[in-house]
Amino acid sequence: MAAHSPLRFAVHVAPPIPCVDFINNVKEGNTWSPISCTLVYSDTEAVLVDTPITIEQTKGLISWIDKVAPNRKLSYIYITHGHADHFLGISQLVQRHPGAVPLATKATIQHIKQQLEDEYFQNTWEAFFPVGQIHKPITRPKPLPDSNEFKLQGRWVFKAIEVGHSDTYDSSVLWVPDLKLAVCGDAVYGEVHQMLFEANTKSKREEWIRAVEKVEALGPAYVVPGHRKAEEPDGVWHLANTKMYLLNWGYLLRDRPKDPRELYEAMIKLYPNRFNRMPVLWSAKAAFQAPEQARF
Secondary structure, eight states, X not given: OOOOOOOEEEEEEEOOEEEEETTTTEEEEEEEOOEEEEEEEOSSEEXXXXXXXXXXXXXXXXXXXXXXXXXXXXXXEEOOSSXXXXXXXXXXXXXXXXXXXXXXXXXXXXXXXXXXXHHHHHHTXXXXXXXXXXXSSOOOOEEOOTTOEEEETTTEEEEEXXXXXXXXXXXXXXXXXXXXXXXXXXXXXXXXXXXXXXXXXXXXXXXXXXXXXXXXXXXXXXXXXXXXXXXXXXXXXXXXXXXXXXHHHHHHHHTOOSSHHHHHHHHHHHOTTSBOOHHHHHHHHHHHHSOHHHHO
8 A cells, every 4th residue: 555645734933033124223132033944745855934043043944954854855935025034044044955946926036136236235135144144055946846836755735825925025925735735925914913114105015915815715725824933833723913003004194193213113902912022113114214105
């Protein structure tokens, strides 16, 4: 009788790490949010979705993969969107698993190109994480075919769903139909404060809500947020919670706070238990940079 080889998945949450908050000019006491890295695996092969940032974080991910899915061939590394905190670990992973093919949508690859422009990268990611924390050279993913699909072992389909603007533009979700698993990148958050720095207008927040609704329409059984606390399960409730956070941000803006600090404090009062308040202040500042008529 043939052996049964089902797909499984597990999630490694790269721990929060210190960073330099150059946006608020605060060098110490800042934290980068934890990052979800999802491994989907059979008895022999595996697909990883997203990586962490630093050399040390990625070493931790590699060790975790060896423990969770030993002796598997890592066939693919899928990147959900262009923010560098989700792809800077590719090089180390490919060193450990030389056959692994990094993949992303064509739109994400264009975003990654922008993120890695020398001046931007130095002034942003190397400013957040200075003194050799980031591995170089940086490996870029290859484009998916026009179908936005790939298969593991010629059997299991992995489908990239392009969802538009979430916490950044041209975001995607990786859908694994056999598991009813949606690996959502930053289109969905867990109990971690959402980053609305780029989604600083009502129209962009509405687009983000539509992105979440595209995930809901898939009918997932499991939903992996791009940033969550390590102890959180990957439940479908993250979808509704992500949308409500965006709606509440709009409600607070309609109360016409006098400045970013007042908006920040109102959101912290509403969500006192979400992790990492640094992005809330970034988001509040960005909201006030948008024209008033576009905010709410």
